[in-house]
Amino acid sequence: MISAELKKYIIKAYNDVPMYYNMNIKAEAIEEWNDIPIIEKNTVVKSEESSLAVSAIPLLMSGKLISTRTSGSTGKYMDIYWKEDDYKRSMLPLWYYRRKYYGIKPDDKLCFFYTIHNIGKSEDLYFYEKNSLGFLKANLNMEYLADIYKKMKEYKPVWLLLQPSMAVLLCECMDRYGLDSLESVKYIEFSGEILTDNVRNMTKEHFKCRIANQYGANEFNSIAFECPYGNMHVLGSNVYAEETEDGDESELILTTLTNTAMPLIRYRIGDRGRIKKGFKCQCGNKNAILELSSGRVNDFIICENGEKRSPYTLVRAVEAVNYMLEGVIRQFQIEQKNIGIFVIRLVVDKEDEMYEEKYIEDVFRRNVIDRELDKSEFMFEYYDELFPDDVTGKYRYFKNCAEVL
Numbered sequence: 001m002i003s004a005e006l007k008k009y010i011i012k013a014y015n016d017v018p019m020y021y022n023m024n025i026k027a028e029a030i031e032e033w034n035d036i037p038i039i040e041k042n043t044v045v046k047s048e049e050s051s052l053a054v055s056a057i058p059l060l061m062s063g064k065l066i067s068t069r070t071s072g073s074t075g076k077y078m079d080i081y082w083k084e085d086d087y088k089r090s091m092l093p094l095w096y097y098r099r100k101y102y103g104i105k106p107d108d109k110l111c112f113f114y115t116i117h118n119i120g121k122s123e124d125l126y127f128y129e130k131n132s133l134g135f136l137k138a139n140l141n142m143e144y145l146a147d148i149y150k151k152m153k154e155y156k157p158v159w160l161l162l163q164p165s166m167a168v169l170l171c172e173c174m175d176r177y178g179l180d181s182l183e184s185v186k187y188i189e190f191s192g193e194i195l196t197d198n199v200r201n202m203t204k205e206h207f208k209c210r211i212a213n214q215y216g217a218n219e220f221n222s223i224a225f226e227c228p229y230g231n232m233h234v235l236g237s238n239v240y241a242e243e244t245e246d247g248d249e250s251e252l253i254l255t256t257l258t259n260t261a262m263p264l265i266r267y268r269i270g271d272r273g274r275i276k277k278g279f280k281c282q283c284g285n286k287n288a289i290l291e292l293s294s295g296r297v298n299d300f301i302i303c304e305n306g307e308k309r310s311p312y313t314l315v316r317a318v319e320a321v322n323y324m325l326e327g328v329i330r331q332f333q334i335e336q337k338n339i340g341i342f343v344i345r346l347v348v349d350k351e352d353e354m355y356e357e358k359y360i361e362d363v364f365r366r367n368v369i370d371r372e373l374d375k376s377e378f379m380f381e382y383y384d385e386l387f388p389d390d391v392t393g394k395y396r397y398f399k400n401c402a403e404v405l
Contacts, residue, residue, distance in 0.1 A: 006240065007027075040268050065261055067079055080218050086261065087221070093222065109184075114134045140309055162188060190212070219267065232292070234288045239256060243275050313373065332344070
């Protein structure tokens with residue numbers, strides 16, 4: 001049976017969001033959770049404005065909705081809209097546990113890495129805002145990372161928010177230049193990629209601080225957070241989490257509980273894992289525990305000189321195309337076939353007046369700003385759809401054929 005509170009939320013969504021009431025399902029008659037259909041990302045992308053609550057349209061028209069864009073590990077873009085109060089509410093559980101478990105407060109100084117959302121400011125390598133300092137995650141090389149590390153040391157952050165792949169690059173930079181650990185850093189939080197034991201141990205050895213993992217997505221903000229005992233607890237006030245019954249590696253199905261502008265109900269997020277309920281954790285948190293399996297993979301571009309580059313160097317070029325050609329790319333995947341050889345797979349809106357393959361490819365090449373990739377060969381392939389990996393259930397936006405490198 002569905003709880004009265006959750007049913008009230010579902011009824012409101014099904015009566016207020018065209019995407020749902022076009023399914024011709026009477027929400028009031030729903031008694032069992034499995035009576036509600038699972039929705040795919042494709043469904044939401046194709047629905048476009050009809051996935052937005054009718055009651056939120058006036059806020060959209062007046063520019064009062066917060067907009068975020070997914071791309072991440074699936075490589076498919078989707079705009080997510082939030083009412084400002086809902087967005088803030090979705091962040092409260094994460095900040096509660098950051099403080100409870102690790103003593104981190106919103107006014108503690110933070111350093112992080114970011115990707116380009118506003119290509120018009122692409123020359124901005126650093127981003128200052130209140131108590132945070134961000135660094136552009138593109139065109140990374142060891143010399144640039146050493147400069148970043150110097151700025152971190154001057155800024156004296158209390159904590160770092162990193163993707164595991166960025167932590168690996170920072171650790172390699174520390175080793176290459178003999179850099180000491182950042183004494184001001186008391187805590188590092190990982191998100192955005194699968195965190196392996198190897199990367200966790202490497203980071204702890206180099207930075208000598210407490211470490212936690214966070215699982216989130218732009219569709220929901222924070223989904224689960226790691227306690228000091230190593231368990232990833234679902235943030236139950238943010239999402240309702242379930243798994244498909246599919247053996248040891250079930251798919252995760254999530255329902256947002258905080259977004260009333262664009263509620264996603266029984267949404268297949270594309271990651272695999274198990275949800276353990278009723279587990280008594282030593283931290284005292286009674287929320288279900290999430291055990292992620294092979295989801296997002298940490299890959300790097302390998303250059304001719306042996307250096308590793310963040311794949312965001314090339315993702316930035318895709319974002320530049322979408323900025324200049326008004327979102328013509330709907331989906332993408334980049335694969336390094338060999339040193340200096342890349343395949344760029346694209347799903348584009350062929351009805352868009354900006355669609356022209358030669359122009360798309362020229363804009364991409366002009367925005368690959370990295371000396372080590374200047375002589376690289378980029379081969380473009382166009383598809384109607386890009387499908388997920390048979391094993392992981394997702395496809396990565398960047399793949400590296402390591403066996404030929």
